[in-house]
Amino acid sequence: MKAIVIEEFQKPLALRDLPAPHLRTPFDVIVRIEASGVCHTDLHAASGDWSSKPALPLIPGHEGVGRVVEAGEMAVLSVGDRVGIPFLHSSCGACEYCLGGNENLCPAQQMTGFTVPGCHAEFVAADSRFTVKIPDALDSNEIAPHFCAGVTTYRAVKISGAAPDKTVLISGFGGLGHFALQYARLTGARTIVVDVSEEKLEAARRLGADATINASETDVPRAVRKLGGADIVIGAAASSKALRGAFDALKRGGRLVVVGLPPDDLAVPVFNLVVKGVGITGSYLGTRKDLREVIDLAARGRIKCEYTTAKLEDINDVFDEMKAGRIQGRVVLKI
Numbered sequence: 001m002k003a004i005v006i007e008e009f010q011k012p013l014a015l016r017d018l019p020a021p022h023l024r025t026p027f028d029v030i031v032r033i034e035a036s037g038v039c040h041t042d043l044h045a046a047s048g049d050w051s052s053k054p055a056l057p058l059i060p061g062h063e064g065v066g067r068v069v070e071a072g073e074m075a076v077l078s079v080g081d082r083v084g085i086p087f088l089h090s091s092c093g094a095c096e097y098c099l100g101g102n103e104n105l106c107p108a109q110q111m112t113g114f115t116v117p118g119c120h121a122e123f124v125a126a127d128s129r130f131t132v133k134i135p136d137a138l139d140s141n142e143i144a145p146h147f148c149a150g151v152t153t154y155r156a157v158k159i160s161g162a163a164p165d166k167t168v169l170i171s172g173f174g175g176l177g178h179f180a181l182q183y184a185r186l187t188g189a190r191t192i193v194v195d196v197s198e199e200k201l202e203a204a205r206r207l208g209a210d211a212t213i214n215a216s217e218t219d220v221p222r223a224v225r226k227l228g229g230a231d232i233v234i235g236a237a238a239s240s241k242a243l244r245g246a247f248d249a250l251k252r253g254g255r256l257v258v259v260g261l262p263p264d265d266l267a268v269p270v271f272n273l274v275v276k277g278v279g280i281t282g283s284y285l286g287t288r289k290d291l292r293e294v295i296d297l298a299a300r301g302r303i304k305c306e307y308t309t310a311k312l313e314d315i316n317d318v319f320d321e322m323k324a325g326r327i328q329g330r331v332v333l334k335i
């Protein structure tokens with residue numbers, strides 16, 4: 001099968017011909033991939049950005065959609081089902097987090113396209129208990145990014161306390177940010193979008209943002225204060241500078257929910273943190289229940305991914321566009 005492979009950190013990815021995967025457990029399915037969203041996490045993985053680095057060689061990709069072509073004896077899906085595959089490949093099922101319904105925090109989790117081979121390939125092996133069947137009316141390319149960018153920001157907004165009397169600031173209007181705006185709007189909150197690209201801010205206004213701020217030419221905390229301040233920030237840029245600006249823009253009692261994963265640390269002044277009574281929370285992926293809710297919202301036409309398509313062999317160009325911050329919404333690889 002054709003697959004994209006990270007062979008060395010910081011080097012261009014390679015298109016290789018590899019043996020197709022096989023069933024590893026009775027719960028597994030083999031999926032023939034049709035569409036695979038490119039997440040900034042793929043770029044972090046290929047750059048070796050984080051202290052936690054994947055073992056190489058690795059097939060990245062964790063927003064995959066395709067049809068089941070083979071199913072293990074105990075799989076909860078059947079051959080022919082169209083399914084989506086998230087980053088959370090599997091969890092242990094027995095730890096305190098799994099038992100508490102927070103399997104996204106399981107320390108023994110496996111991660112699609114990070115600890116196990118991912119979806120930027122013609123076939124992938126997935127654990128059927130962690131994949132979701134897709135309603136027929138939904139387009140494979142459009143629904144793929146809901147499996148990471150969608151579910152991650154859905155959960156972040158859900159835990160943020162967003163409500164009609166709150167102002168939610170979305171920092172970073174990339175793949176994740178454009179979903180975060182839509183989920184925040186569903187809660188009835190007022191929304192402010194911050195990015196460094198005028199085209200992105202235009203798209204944010206088109207998607208209903210109440211206000212937009214260009215961080216490359218404006219002092220973000222001051223501009224936000226003029227707009228009445230932010231109760232909640234969803235930090236969706238891979239930039240610690242953006243997170244710091246958003247922290248400074250928070251009102252007293254406000255909450256910063258961090259989803260972006262810049263390689264460096266976030267330094268905030270402890271004095272302001274304490275005196276303003278601000279909360280900082282990390283939010284990681286979503287649970288299987290969150291994912292079902294995300295697909296249901298998409299099926300009801302409430303949330304849509306804006307995307308363009310590319311081919312497997314275009315991956316290095318897609319990464320260049322992503323580094324330059326030029327991708328509007330998501331790029332989905334058509335396979």
Ligand code: NAD
Pocket residue numbers: 038039040041044148149152171172173174175176177194195196197200215236237238239241242258259260261262283284285322325327329
């Ligand atoms: P993306 O490249 O599509 O979007 C990033 C956006 O941030 C771009 O629009 C860019 O213009 C903007 N940006 C850059 N600098 C900025 C600044 N100073 N101020 C405001 N905006 C700025 O990336 P993505 O796929 O949306 O992913 C974003 C981050 O989220 C990545 O670090 C990724 O690894 C992380 N992520 C986290 C989780 C999680 O579970 N927490 C899941 C998926 C992705």
Ligand code: ZN
Pocket residue numbers: 039040041042062087148149
């Ligand atoms: Zn992702």
Ligand code: ZN
Pocket residue numbers: 091092093094095096097098103106107108109
């Ligand atoms: Zn567990």
